[in-house]
Amino acid sequence: MEFMRNGGVNMWAMVVAFLAILVLGLRAKAERREKILDRGAVSILMLGMLGMATGMIATSKAGSLPSETAGQITAIGLGELANNGVLAAVLFVALQIASFTVGKRAEA
Numbered sequence: 001m002e003f004m005r006n007g008g009v010n011m012w013a014m015v016v017a018f019l020a021i022l023v024l025g026l027r028a029k030a031e032r033r034e035k036i037l038d039r040g041a042v043s044i045l046m047l048g049m050l051g052m053a054t055g056m057i058a059t060s061k062a063g064s065l066p067s068e069t070a071g072q073i074t075a076i077g078l079g080e081l082a083n084n085g086v087l088a089a090v091l092f093v094a095l096q097i098a099s100f101t102v103g104k105r106a107e108a
Contacts, residue, residue: 003087007055007084008054008055008080010050010051010054011083011084011087013051014088014091015042015091016106020070021037023097025098029053030032030102030105034103038095038099040101041096044088045088045092046086047094048085048089048091052081052082052085055080055081057083062074
C-alpha cells in the first residue's frame with residue numbers, strides 16, 4: 001500500500017482504468033477483444049506518463065527551499081514519481097499479454 005500511496009492519486013486512476021479495460025476487453029465480441037486490450041494498454045502508458053509529469057512538477061517546487069531540504073525532497077519526489085512508471089509498465093505488460101493471448105485464440 002505504501003507504493004500506491006507514495007505514487008499519488010494517479011496510481012489509483014491507473015488501477016481503475018486497468019480493471020475497466022480488462023472487463024470491457026473480455027466482455028467484447030471476440031473480434032474486438034484484441035484491439036480493446038491493445039489500445040487500453042497504450043492508455044495505461046499515457047496515464048503513467050501523466051503521473052510522472054505531475055510528480056516532476058510537484059518535485060520541482062522544492063527548489064525554493066534551503067539546499068539541504070530541497071535535495072532530500074527532490075530525492076524522495078523522484079522515487080515517488082518513479083512508482084507511476086513502474087505501475088504503468090506492469091499494467092501495460094499485463095494488458096499486452098492478455099491482448100496477444102486473445103489474438104492467438106481468435107486466430108485458432
